Amino acid sequence: MALTNLTIDPDRLLARLKQLGEIGRDGEGRLIRLAASDADRLGRDRFVAWAKASGLAVKVDRIGNIFALWSEPENAQEAPLMLGSHIDTVIDAGIYDGCYGVLAGLEVVATLKEAGLTPKRPVVVAAFTNEEGVRFSPDMLGSLCFAGGITPEEALAARGTDGKILGEELARIGYAGSDEVARPAAYIELHIEQGPVLEREGVAIGAVENLQGISWQRIILDGVANHAGTTPMTMRHDAGAAAASVITFLQARARASKTGTVATVGTIAFEPNAINVIPARAVFTVDLRDPDEASLKAHEKALADHLAKLEGITVTVERLARFEPVVFDQDLVAEIEMAAKARGHSVRRMTSGAGHDAQMISRITPAAMIFVPSIGGISHNPKELTPDADLVAGANVLLDVVRTLAFR
Amino acid sequence: MALTNLTIDPDRLLARLKQLGEIGRDGEGRLIRLAASDADRLGRDRFVAWAKASGLAVKVDRIGNIFALWSEPENAQEAPLMLGSHIDTVIDAGIYDGCYGVLAGLEVVATLKEAGLTPKRPVVVAAFTNEEGVRFSPDMLGSLCFAGGITPEEALAARGTDGKILGEELARIGYAGSDEVARPAAYIELHIEQGPVLEREGVAIGAVENLQGISWQRIILDGVANHAGTTPMTMRHDAGAAAASVITFLQARARASKTGTVATVGTIAFEPNAINVIPARAVFTVDLRDPDEASLKAHEKALADHLAKLEGITVTVERLARFEPVVFDQDLVAEIEMAAKARGHSVRRMTSGAGHDAQMISRITPAAMIFVPSIGGISHNPKELTPDADLVAGANVLLDVVRTLAFR
Numbered sequence: 085m086a087l088t089n090l091t092i093d094p095d096r097l098l099a100r101l102k103q104l105g106e107i108g109r110d111g112e113g114r115l116i117r118l119a120a121s122d123a124d125r126l127g128r129d130r131f132v133a134w135a136k137a138s139g140l141a142v143k144v145d146r147i148g149n150i151f152a153l154w155s156e157p158e159n160a161q162e163a164p165l166m167l168g169s170h171i172d173t174v175i176d177a178g179i180y181d182g183c184y185g186v187l188a189g190l191e192v193v194a195t196l197k198e199a200g201l202t203p204k205r206p207v208v209v210a211a212f213t214n215e216e217g218v219r220f221s222p223d224m225l226g227s228l229c230f231a232g233g234i235t236p237e238e239a240l241a242a243r244g245t246d247g248k249i250l251g252e253e254l255a256r257i258g259y260a261g262s263d264e265v266a267r268p269a270a271y272i273e274l275h276i277e278q279g280p281v282l283e284r285e286g287v288a289i290g291a292v293e294n295l296q297g298i299s300w301q302r303i304i305l306d307g308v309a310n311h312a313g314t315t316p317m318t319m320r321h322d323a324g325a326a327a328a329s330v331i332t333f334l335q336a337r338a339r340a341s342k343t344g345t346v347a348t349v350g351t352i353a354f355e356p357n358a359i360n361v362i363p364a365r366a367v368f369t370v371d372l373r374d375p376d377e378a379s380l381k382a383h384e385k386a387l388a389d390h391l392a393k394l395e396g397i398t399v400t401v402e403r404l405a406r407f408e409p410v411v412f413d414q415d416l417v418a419e420i421e422m423a424a425k426a427r428g429h430s431v432r433r434m435t436s437g438a439g440h441d442a443q444m445i446s447r448i449t450p451a452a453m454i455f456v457p458s459i460g461g462i463s464h465n466p467k468e469l470t471p472d473a474d475l476v477a478g479a480n481v482l483l484d485v486v487r488t489l490a491f492r
Numbered sequence: 493m494a495l496t497n498l499t500i501d502p503d504r505l506l507a508r509l510k511q512l513g514e515i516g517r518d519g520e521g522r523l524i525r526l527a528a529s530d531a532d533r534l535g536r537d538r539f540v541a542w543a544k545a546s547g548l549a550v551k552v553d554r555i556g557n558i559f560a561l562w563s564e565p566e567n568a569q570e571a572p573l574m575l576g577s578h579i580d581t582v583i584d585a586g587i588y589d590g591c592y593g594v595l596a597g598l599e600v601v602a603t604l605k606e607a608g609l610t611p612k613r614p615v616v617v618a619a620f621t622n623e624e625g626v627r628f629s630p631d632m633l634g635s636l637c638f639a640g641g642i643t644p645e646e647a648l649a650a651r652g653t654d655g656k657i658l659g660e661e662l663a664r665i666g667y668a669g670s671d672e673v674a675r676p677a678a679y680i681e682l683h684i685e686q687g688p689v690l691e692r693e694g695v696a697i698g699a700v701e702n703l704q705g706i707s708w709q710r711i712i713l714d715g716v717a718n719h720a721g722t723t724p725m726t727m728r729h730d731a732g733a734a735a736a737s738v739i740t741f742l743q744a745r746a747r748a749s750k751t752g753t754v755a756t757v758g759t760i761a762f763e764p765n766a767i768n769v770i771p772a773r774a775v776f777t778v779d780l781r782d783p784d785e786a787s788l789k790a791h792e793k794a795l796a797d798h799l800a801k802l803e804g805i806t807v808t809v810e811r812l813a814r815f816e817p818v819v820f821d822q823d824l825v826a827e828i829e830m831a832a833k834a835r836g837h838s839v840r841r842m843t844s845g846a847g848h849d850a851q852m853i854s855r856i857t858p859a860a861m862i863f864v865p866s867i868g869g870i871s872h873n874p875k876e877l878t879p880d881a882d883l884v885a886g887a888n889v890l891l892d893v894v895r896t897l898a899f900r
Contacts, residue, residue: 277722278719278721278722279718279719279721279722279723279724280718280722280723280724280727281722281724281727284727296721298721300767309873310687310688310869310870311686311687311845311846311869311871311872312754312756312758312779312781312845313686313687313704313706313754313779313781313844313845313846313847314685314686314687314688314689314844314845314846314869314871315687315688315754315845315869316687316688316689316752316754317743317746317747317749317753317754317755318747319688319689319692319869322743322756324739324757324758324760325739325740325743325757327736328735328736328737328739328740328743328757329736329740329743331732331733331736332733332736332737332740335725335730335733335736335737338725339725339726341725344724345725346720346721346723346724346725347725348720348730348767348768348769348770349732349733349736349771350720350732350762350765350766350767350768350769350770350771351762351765351766351767352732352760352761352762352765353760353761354758354759354760357758357759357760358758358759359708359756359758359759359777359779359812360708360756360758360779361756361758361872362756362758363757363758369767371720371721371767371768373720373721404767436721436722437719437720437721437722437723438719438721438722439721461718461719461722461723461727462718463719463722464719464769
């Protein structure tokens with residue numbers, strides 16, 4: 085059976101992406117489908133309806149993860165191959181992030197099923213709860229829970245930005261389940277890149293071999309407010325200038341990195357924030373990411389050393405998040421590369437800069453990801469866009485990878 | 493007549509400073525006496541009452557500047573010696589800024605008058621309108637108008653931060669006058685330093701020989717927002733990092749300056765200001781001050797050159813304020829130095845980093861300033877403090893300078 089004699093139904097996949105993208109629009113037309121909200125319920129209901137229309141069994145676990153299961157009597161005892169991603173969104177989202185991986189998974193299963201094929205193991209398409217982390221913390225909560233990184237009790241007790249409890253919200257929208265799904269034999273997540281690399285390089289498919297470690301810190305520098313005109317430079321304790329030195333220091337280090345480090349200071353505030361007053365306080369965040377844990381640690385150490393050397397400034401550091409880099413399964417990455425090439429697509433190995441459910445699932449089973457280009461690298465934004473041809477290409481690569489993994 | 497055989501009445505001066513400082517307290521105890529407000533009216537009324545109690549004539553000009561005039565028949569034809577400052581305050585002010593110069597001027601006149609002396613020229617104590625510039629722009633408006641730098645019509649049309657018109661507000665509080673005061677023969681302003689130099693050096697009196705030029709700019713840097721995790725360092729247009737480079741650049745230049753340049757970035761904002769989004773926009777202000785105009789221009793040029801070199805960043809610069817440095821009258825500065833030494837006080841020549849009414853009056857007559865120490869350099873703050881002994885010392889130096897200038 086040649087790998088290229090089947091293709092997914094492009095029209096069905098693209099239409100479903102658009103349909104799901106219309107669910108959860110607010111009065112201004114913004115797409116807002118936060119985890120366990122009424123809009124999320126409507127999106128979940130639609131996914132469940134599509135899964136059932138393809139004859140799949142729908143299971144919901146305690147944290148509200150939905151699993152659309154294609155299982156036949158002859159393979160039901162095997163560990164399933166899992167595909168998936170998430171369908172919750174950020175505020176004012178695009179329509180592709182997460183949804184593409186879930187709906188393409190469903191499309192792949194439907195294509196195989198409609199072709200009359202029976203794989204050697206079940207295939208299950210997962211839609212994980214609260215990947216975005218906008219309403220509840222931490223992000224990737226559903227997949228973290230599925231992977232055993234947090235107990236269902238802890239996860240269900242998460243309090244949202246609106247004060248609501250996740251467990252109660254899941255019950256309210258009808259997605260507080262009790263089903264259990266077997267540990268998968270492997271996990272493949274198809275996703276838009278959310279970065280500019282594939283588009284800039286004109287490459288169709290990314291075979292994601294690892295995922296950056298993430299270090300988030302909030303840094304508070306306290307100096308002394310003083311008159312901007314009357315305080316000589318040598319008598320200043322300028323918290324703003326100190327913050328600028330930290331940013332400049334981090335930029336230079338990241339640019340010189342050999343491991344692909346990225347450093348971002350995305351937020352900043354000065355106090356008292358007056359044109360003629362030396363800042364008494366500067367508060368800013370540092371987002372450091374690196375696919376190499378030793379390198380990430382070295383950057384964190386260098387930052388700490390730089391902070392310790394700031395004269396006349398009191399430094400407070402709050403750690404907001406820390407994830408070690410994830411290395412995906414190299415055999416799966418090779419399968420993705422081969423499948424892309426067999427379809428005639430250009431392909432490159434790459435690092436994921438964003439966090440994904442795959443990073444959690446990789447704790448319990450071999451996992452990898454397939455990326456398709458994001459125009460301008462734009463994501464978490466209504467301008468998020470992947471050309472239809474790239475969406476179809478990615479889904480067909482996923483189809484072929486599933487044919488390899490689930491049928492052998 | 494020896495210079496030291498008269499002294500001001502310390503108790504009267506200090507008591508009046510405290511009394512004036514109680515006028516304009518809000519419900520939280522904050523001192524807020526904005527120009528042409530109800531609180532300002534009460535402060536002005538008190539000053540006028542004290543002036544009249546000393547037998548001085550009170551004049552109010554079109555922009556509301558109050559002049560307490562000590563004129564005798566035998567000197568009425570001479571150009572007056574002018575002392576003064578302002579009694580409007582910032583929000584949550586200390587009690588010394590401006591008020592000290594006005595009340596010490598009154599104290600000096602009262603002391604001389606009570607001693608039965610008659611100077612060779614009138615002495616007039618000015619309280620200029622809207623020096624702080626908190627409610628109406630520009631700051632130093634009353635003295636600027638008195639010096640002919642702005643017409644009364646223009647000045648009266650100034651619209652406050654509360655939307656009110658200065659002319660209407662002055663009429664409302666009863667300080668829209670029509671008096672004219674002759675161009676003074678000289679102007680001396682006694683003021684707290686508002687900076688840390690005198691206190692740090694243990695010097696009692698500053699003989700202010702010049703006032704820094706001021707350059708205020710608002711700089712807007714536009715880059716491109718992008719995902720902090722997925723955008724390689726080489727593909728970024730990070731407006732925040734560019735802003736940090738500007739701050740660091742300015743700090744290094746000012747610290748290396750031989751002319752006493754000070755550089756302050758007191759305000760900053762990033763957009764969208766999210767931890768995991770590369771800043772698309774950074775807006776910040778630059779406050780550059782220098783006693784040397786050529787040096788100030790060189791810093792402005794270097795800043796412009798640095799901005800022009802920012803790659804992938806669109807730069808917008810708004811000029812908010814620009815004043816050339818002011819050089820005070822060297823003979824007056826020498827008189828102040830001599831008077832301080834004759835009193836046994838340590839004295840140093842120095843530069844004023846803040847703007848003062850003296851800088852405006854110096855446009856039309858020889859002017860200079862006397863500084864006394866500010867504890868910690870703190871000003872525009874309820875913690876603003878000058879020890880009583882220093883306040884008395886400064887007033888006595890002013891007394892002696894007036895005896896020299898008005899009696900010869």
